[in-house]
Amino acid sequence: MYIEPHAHMVSRTTDDYEKLAIAGCEVLCEPAFWAGFDRSSPAGFFDYFRQLTDYEPKRAAKYGIKHYCWLCINPKEADDPVFAREVMALIPQFLDCPTVLGIGEIGLNKNTRNELAIFEEHVQLAVDRDLPILIHTPHLEDKLKGTRLILESLAGFSKLDRAKVIVDHVEEHTIAQVLDAGYWAGMTLYPHSKCSPNRAIDMLEVYGSERLWMNSACDWGVSDPLAVPRCILEMKKRQHTAAAIEQIVYHNPRKFLSQSPRFV
Amino acid sequence: MPTKKELLDLQFIEARHKLIDLAAFLDRIDRHPGADDFRYAALQAAIPILLSERPDRARGVLDALSDHSHEPIPKAAFQGALGAAQPG
Ligand SMILES: [Zn+2]
Numbered sequence: 001m002y003i004e005p006h007a008h009m010v011s012r013t014t015d016d017y018e019k020l021a022i023a024g025c026e027v028l029c030e031p032a033f034w035a036g037f038d039r040s041s042p043a044g045f046f047d048y049f050r051q052l053t054d055y056e057p058k059r060a061a062k063y064g065i066k067h068y069c070w071l072c073i074n075p076k077e078a079d080d081p082v083f084a085r086e087v088m089a090l091i092p093q094f095l096d097c098p099t100v101l102g103i104g105e106i107g108l109n110k111n112t113r114n115e116l117a118i119f120e121e122h123v124q125l126a127v128d129r130d131l132p133i134l135i136h137t138p139h140l141e142d143k144l145k146g147t148r149l150i151l152e153s154l155a156g157f158s159k160l161d162r163a164k165v166i167v168d169h170v171e172e173h174t175i176a177q178v179l180d181a182g183y184w185a186g187m188t189l190y191p192h193s194k195c196s197p198n199r200a201i202d203m204l205e206v207y208g209s210e211r212l213w214m215n216s217a218c219d220w221g222v223s224d225p226l227a228v229p230r231c232i233l234e235m236k237k238r239q240h241t242a243a244a245i246e247q248i249v250y251h252n253p254r255k256f257l258s259q260s261p262r263f264v
Numbered sequence: 265m266p267t268k269k270e271l272l273d274l275q276f277i278e279a280r281h282k283l284i285d286l287a288a289f290l291d292r293i294d295r296h297p298g299a300d301d302f303r304y305a306a307l308q309a310a311i312p313i314l315l316s317e318r319p320d321r322a323r324g325v326l327d328a329l330s331d332h333s334h335e336p337i338p339k340a341a342f343q344g345a346l347g348a349a350q351p352g
Contacts, residue, residue, distance in 0.1 A: 076343060079340065081337075085297070109343065110337065110340030110342075110345075112337050112339060112340050113336045113337070113338060116335070138345065139345050140347045141329055141345055141347060141348055142327070142345050143326075143330065144330035144332070145330070145331045145332070145333060145334070171326055172320065172322040172332065173326035194341055199322065205265075236304040237274055238271075238274070239265060239266050
């Protein structure tokens with residue numbers, strides 16, 4: 001039994017839900033993100049938000065999986081601030097849907113000024129409504145700078161509850177600064193190109209499991225919906241106890257996500 | 265916690281495979297025509313970190329392959345990432 005706290009199921013087929021269910025996935029959370037191509041109008045996002053709040057929960061329920069989501073305009077499509085604000089104006093009408101947990105995954109992609117401005121407008125929206133925040137950090141060479149910019153920006157929000165913010169896709173060069181600043185950190189397991197299960201387990205051993213979770217972030221690209229169960233297998237091989245495994249793949253995500261009253 | 269021997273039993277073959285693959289990649293790049301590339305130079309610059317005594321070599325390699333500038337940029341030239349910071 002485990003929780004997949006970050007998966008983009010709109011890009012996956014229904015047999016992935018079946019595989020997740022067979023592997024023991026009980027709850028799955030889907031942050032709003034890029035769907036592999038740039039949407040040409042806010043109406044495209046309106047339908048995407050309907051899919052996240054209405055269609056995917058029903059599709060997941062057929063396999064006994066509870067589906068929650070996070071809403072925002074993702075950083076990859078947020079570099080045009082006029083367009084981004086039109087999409088943001090659609091978000092409030094969806095925030096009262098029973099499976100919406102908070103604002104995410106917001107963040108940075110190429111560390112541009114416009115991305116940062118739209119990121120801060122999302123953070124303000126979350127602070128105003130007392131919602132949890134899920135943050136995407138850029139990949140590869142952009143991650144270190146993007147993580148620094150995000151942390152510097154968050155430090156300017158005096159009313160922000162840091163325990164309600166998770167900074168996702170951390171790696172060995174960013175995890176310490178995220179945890180030291182009081183935020184939760186997410187480790188994303190990729191088949192190749194980024195963090196592997198063994199590296200995630202190393203970070204767990206070095207930094208402890210207090211404010212960490214693991215996810216697959218499976219999406220339209222090369223990714224693995226079963227990355228979390230595969231990591232569980234690696235943890236067993238490396239002699240982690242059943243209790244330690246349950247802590248990281250079940251109790252930790254439950255603890256963070258329970259800060260949303262919607263998460264039951 | 266597994267011992268060194270237990271970890272080697274588990275993962276040595278995989279690490280050996282990755283090391284040989286990296287060596288073959290370097291040979292392959294050298295063998296093929298074309299101009300020098302900042303990514304290849306970044307990889308070469310990061311390799312000595314593997315032999316250093318520090319306890320956080322993975323972090324060292326990631327740092328070496330990161331953009332260390334501080335200011336947000338006015339406009340992105342493209343949407344994705346290349347894996348190493350472009351000089352200048
Ligand atoms: Zn994602």
